[in-house]
Amino acid sequence: xxxxxxxxxxxxxxxxxxRADRLDFMVALILxxxxxYAFINGQSWMNKQQQAVHxxxxxxxxxxxxxxxxxxxxxxGSLKPGKAYENPANAYWVGNRHAATYAISPPTPLAATAIGxxxxxxxxxKVSADNKEAFALNEEIENPGNLxxxxxxxxxxxxxLLPLLIIALSYNLLSAEHEQGTLAxxxxxxxxxxLLIAGKLGFRAVLVFSLTAGITIMGLIVIDxxxxxMDSLLALGWWIALLLTYILFWFALATAVNVLAKxxxxxxxxxxGLWIVILLVLPTFISIAVNxxxxxxxxxxxxxxxxxxxTDANKEADASVARFEQEHPEMTAKPLVxxxxxxxxxxxxxxxxxxxxxxxxIMAGYDRQLAQQQRSVDTLxxxxxxxxMQEALNAVAxxxxxxxxxxxxxVDAFHRVWQGFFLPKVLENTPLTFADYQRFPxxxxxxxxxxxxxxxxxxxxxxxxxxxxxxxxxxxxxxxNYPVTA
Amino acid sequence: xxxxxxxxGTVARKELLGLLRDARFWWTGGIMLVxxxxxxxxxxxxxxxxxxxxxxxxxxxxxxxxxQGDKNPHQAAHFGQYAFKPVSPLAFVDPGIDQFVxxxxxxxxxxxxxxxFRPARDATSxxxxxxxxxxxxxxxxxxxxxxxxxxxxxxxxxERGTLRQLLSxxxxxxxxxxxxxxxxxxxxxxxxxxxxxxxxxxxxxxxxQQAGISDLFVRSVWLVVGYAIYLIxxxxxxxxxxxxxPSSRKALxxxxxxxxxxxFIAPRVMTDLARLFxxxxxxxxxxxxxxxxxxxxxxxxxxxxxxxxxxxxxxxxYNVTRxxxxxxxxxxxxxxxxxxxxxxxxDEHYGALWNIYARQERLRAMAGFAFPLAALRPFSMGLxxxxxxxxxxxxxxxxxxxxxxxxxxSEDLILHHKNxxxxxxxxxxxxxxxxxxxxxxxxxxxxIARQGLNLGILLVWMLATVAFAVTSTRRxxxx
Numbered sequence: 001x002x003x004x005x006x007x008x009x010x011x012x013x014x015x016x017x018x019r020a021d022r023l024d025f026m027v028a029l030i031l032x033x034x035x036x037y038a039f040i041n042g043q044s045w046m047n048k049q050q051q052a053v054h055x056x057x058x059x060x061x062x063x064x065x066x067x068x069x070x071x072x073x074x075x076x077g078s079l080k081p082g083k084a085y086e087n088p089a090n091a092y093w094v095g096n097r098h099a100a101t102y103a104i105s106p107p108t109p110l111a112a113t114a115i116g117x118x119x120x121x122x123x124x125x126k127v128s129a130d131n132k133e134a135f136a137l138n139e140e141i142e143n144p145g146n147l148x149x150x151x152x153x154x155x156x157x158x159x160x161l162l163p164l165l166i167i168a169l170s171y172n173l174l175s176a177e178h179e180q181g182t183l184a185x186x187x188x189x190x191x192x193x194x195l196l197i198a199g200k201l202g203f204r205a206v207l208v209f210s211l212t213a214g215i216t217i218m219g220l221i222v223i224d225x226x227x228x229x230m231d232s233l234l235a236l237g238w239w240i241a242l243l244l245t246y247i248l249f250w251f252a253l254a255t256a257v258n259v260l261a262k263x264x265x266x267x268x269x270x271x272x273g274l275w276i277v278i279l280l281v282l283p284t285f286i287s288i289a290v291n292x293x294x295x296x297x298x299x300x301x302x303x304x305x306x307x308x309x310x311t312d313a314n315k316e317a318d319a320s321v322a323r324f325e326q327e328h329p330e331m332t333a334k335p336l337v338x339x340x341x342x343x344x345x346x347x348x349x350x351x352x353x354x355x356x357x358x359x360x361x362i363m364a365g366y367d368r369q370l371a372q373q374q375r376s377v378d379t380l381x382x383x384x385x386x387x388x389m390q391e392a393l394n395a396v397a398x399x400x401x402x403x404x405x406x407x408x409x410x411v412d413a414f415h416r417v418w419q420g421f422f423l424p425k426v427l428e429n430t431p432l433t434f435a436d437y438q439r440f441p442x443x444x445x446x447x448x449x450x451x452x453x454x455x456x457x458x459x460x461x462x463x464x465x466x467x468x469x470x471x472x473x474x475x476x477x478x479x480x481n482y483p484v485t486a
Numbered sequence: 487x488x489x490x491x492x493x494x495g496t497v498a499r500k501e502l503l504g505l506l507r508d509a510r511f512w513w514t515g516g517i518m519l520v521x522x523x524x525x526x527x528x529x530x531x532x533x534x535x536x537x538x539x540x541x542x543x544x545x546x547x548x549x550x551x552x553x554q555g556d557k558n559p560h561q562a563a564h565f566g567q568y569a570f571k572p573v574s575p576l577a578f579v580d581p582g583i584d585q586f587v588x589x590x591x592x593x594x595x596x597x598x599x600x601x602x603f604r605p606a607r608d609a610t611s612x613x614x615x616x617x618x619x620x621x622x623x624x625x626x627x628x629x630x631x632x633x634x635x636x637x638x639x640x641x642x643x644x645e646r647g648t649l650r651q652l653l654s655x656x657x658x659x660x661x662x663x664x665x666x667x668x669x670x671x672x673x674x675x676x677x678x679x680x681x682x683x684x685x686x687x688x689x690x691x692x693x694x695q696q697a698g699i700s701d702l703f704v705r706s707v708w709l710v711v712g713y714a715i716y717l718i719x720x721x722x723x724x725x726x727x728x729x730x731x732p733s734s735r736k737a738l739x740x741x742x743x744x745x746x747x748x749x750f751i752a753p754r755v756m757t758d759l760a761r762l763f764x765x766x767x768x769x770x771x772x773x774x775x776x777x778x779x780x781x782x783x784x785x786x787x788x789x790x791x792x793x794x795x796x797x798x799x800x801x802x803x804y805n806v807t808r809x810x811x812x813x814x815x816x817x818x819x820x821x822x823x824x825x826x827x828x829x830x831x832x833d834e835h836y837g838a839l840w841n842i843y844a845r846q847e848r849l850r851a852m853a854g855f856a857f858p859l860a861a862l863r864p865f866s867m868g869l870x871x872x873x874x875x876x877x878x879x880x881x882x883x884x885x886x887x888x889x890x891x892x893x894x895x896s897e898d899l900i901l902h903h904k905n906x907x908x909x910x911x912x913x914x915x916x917x918x919x920x921x922x923x924x925x926x927x928x929x930x931x932x933x934i935a936r937q938g939l940n941l942g943i944l945l946v947w948m949l950a951t952v953a954f955a956v957t958s959t960r961r962x963x964x965x
Contacts, residue, residue, distance in 0.1 A: 052768035
């Protein structure tokens with residue numbers, strides 16, 4: 001009954017203490033600087049990526065225009081079609097090179113909050129009618145040193161720096177009172193010790209949480225995030241919920257260390273040690289375990305296998321052509337655009353198709369192995385709240401590996417559509433017409449099912465909540481034996 | 487002088503004994519040692535695995551080149567070869583950018599490709615938390631151990647009241663500083679010695695195809711020097727802060743804050759700034775630049791003005807009017823001519839890109855004056871042979887090899903192909919004239935010379951911390 005009253009009293013008292021030390025101001029300043037800088041950085045990264053996407057789209061439309069102009073020139077008779085490679089009516093070279101189109105995944109509303117894996121996985125893939133290996137694994141240019149060090153984004157502030165701030169605010173929660181002898185005086189009041197701790201902690205948690213959440217929302221508004229859409233509100237809701245839970249986890253951990261009744265310096269050391277274990281040691285060890293359990297297959301070997309598939313298909317080229325001509329006499333009998341070109345490009349397609357199945361299988365094998373690896377990380381992430389939080393924040397921002405795989409699957413499907421448009425025309429030796437150019441397939445990205453992401457994020461919240469409960473139980477038990485006097 | 491040495495010796499002995507009797511030292515030290523041994527073991531294993539994978543792939547790729555069958559030499563140039571990045575024999579100490587740089591490049595006709603397959607892309611997102619490597623332990627964890635061992639060196643004496651006693655019996659603050667410093671150096675040295683020894687032993691078993699053993703030894707010794715400067719600087723800083731601040735608690739907090747900024751915040755902030763001041767172009771922009779420049783070259787376009795000009799020039803040179811009358815293959819000549827004009831373009835564009843990287847690196851290193859990891863990390867990667875410079879050296883070697891193939895193929899055409907003959911083919915004899923690509927990493931001297939600036943920054947920082955320690959102990963207040 002008096003609990004709320006006491007709690008309010010403790011809150012007020014802590015606030016005055018913070019004021020006196022100008023600690024609240026310091027915390028606000030640090031958070032403002034860190035979150036603000038992270039926002040500027042995240043936003044400028046996003047802009048850079050969007051510029052790259054824009055440059056890609058421009059490049060594509062310029063290319064298409066040139067092709068259409070050329071085709072119009074040939075149709076009008078003012079231009080003589082050169083070699084097959086330069087002929088805009090040649091379905092093979094147009095589908096494989098000249099009209100190759102970009103499949104693009106747009107940024108999510110909260111993309112600027114976590115750069116995540118987006119610096120390794122470019123948001124655009126240049127799809128052509130060639131086999132998958134020719135384009136699917138292309139990478140963006142970047143200084144490897146930059147990739148190694150990583151980015152100062154909001155997720156970094158939350159996952160790495162916020163815990164340090166929490167540790168700095170709470171490592172001497174009880175020990176300082178103890179060391180100054182004020183704890184005994186405080187306990188002469190009719191306030192139970194747990195309430196005192198809850199009040200002190202609560203005040204700090206409210207301070208850190210409200211400042212971080214507030215500055216983040218401000219930041220989102222400043223960078224013009226559309227917060228009226230359902231998707232962005234939902235994402236923001238998840239983000240806030242994750243933030244709160246993660247903050248509570250670190251406060252629960254700090255409390256558990258405080259109730260061990262060691263000195264302030266020992267607490268600081270122990271908490272720093274735990275920070276290192278959770279943020280640095282556990283992730284690297286889990287990474288090692290996953291690599292041992294599911295070693296990444298060698299891409300170098302893959303290159304050799306794919307090349308062998310291509311070489312074999314090439315050696316069989318004449319046989320493929322002969323078989324094709326036997327099976328499709330109607331196509332070979334057709335009048336040709338230009339006989340030598342047609343025969344050569346048809347041969348290319350037949351070789352490509354002969355190698356295609358083997359290559360698809362080789363690459364699918366790699367993807368399976370990588371997916372297995374990722375699945376084991378998905379389970380093991382529960383061991384370290386830091387991994388869990390980082391993955392969850394990436395998922396909210398849409399910069400996680402899983403969204404990239406979602407893009408890759410759509411690219412695969414689109415690739416088949418694209419090949420289905422061009423390759424039959426090559427085999428039939430049908431020239432591309434102006435009308436065909438208007439009918440080129442277009443890629444449009446379909447976002448992941450919301451339920452799937454929600455379920456995963458809910459599991460993440462639970463995964464953070466369990467250690468909070470365990471740590472709190474531990475603290476409450478230990479608190480009974482806490483030596484109030486020295 | 488002699489008396490002073492005795493005092494210092496006594497202080498150091500007492501301090502070392504205190505450290506050795508402290509359970510904290512054995513705990514943190516033990517964990518550190520275990521981590522280092524694991525890191526060395528895993529690092530070596532990983533290095534060997536990648537190395538053997540790449541060696542196998544290299545052999546397969548070369549065999550595929552030899553077995554490609556009879557074909558037109560220019561078709562063979564298009565078939566090309568793949569190059570696989572060799573692993574530096576010191577990568578087990580510091581794998582550097584290895585996870586973030588493409589491992590494979592296709593060396594084909596007409597164009598210089600970029601390296602593909604960054605291992606990090608095939609790893610899970612855990613990769614981004616960092617890797618347990620010897621470099622990580624030495625750069626991040628050992629400084630923390632130093633902070634924990636040294637933060638209360640002076641504040642603790644003051645808090646216990648022993649500082650007053652020490653000063654009252656005539657011990658000079660500078661003697662205390664040197665004594666304590668030596669003790670911590672000895673303690674940390676004891677921790678690092680086993681790992682360092684193992685590292686040097688492992689070096690003996692290194693695959694020496696890429697670098698001579700003495701070269702590796704020189705690189706390793708310089709690595710030791712660099713890390714020693716870094717860690718001694720940390721010891722001096724910890725002692726300085728401990729002498730300057732009023733309480734152990736404050737000293738610990740300040741030192742931990744420095745450790746966090748040095749290890750985690752400064753590197754990222756500097757990376758962002760580097761990107762801001764010298765932006766990396768996107769792939770599309772880079773390609774557009776090359777494509778634009780290549781418009782001046784004729785490629786396979788026989789209507790290109792440059793092609794026409796070249797044809798006329800060749801005809802004039804051989805004093806004939808028709809291509810059929812040329813004594814050499816015109817196709818071979820055009821291929822060689824076009825390739826040569828392409829080389830200049832690629833040199834220019836890749837040169838510009840690598841210059842951007844280098845400028846970013848230099849900018850990043852500037853933070854090293856305050857936060858030494860910014861200078862130590864590139865120094866360490868540079869000597870381990872796992873930085874951008876070594877990567878670009880290999881990329882250059884691969885490109886020269888590509889050009890060797892191009893030239894050989896075009897020259898075979900020039901000499902043997904008859905104009906107008908569409909059926910000309912060459913065979914294995916020609917393919918065999920191209921030896922497999924062999925790459926040696928640059929010699930130790932080159933690597934060290936390139937790290938001169940970083941080493942200088944580290945030294946300046948270290949001397950500054952020592953000066954800080956000297957001045958703050960001089961102002962030491964006993965109470």
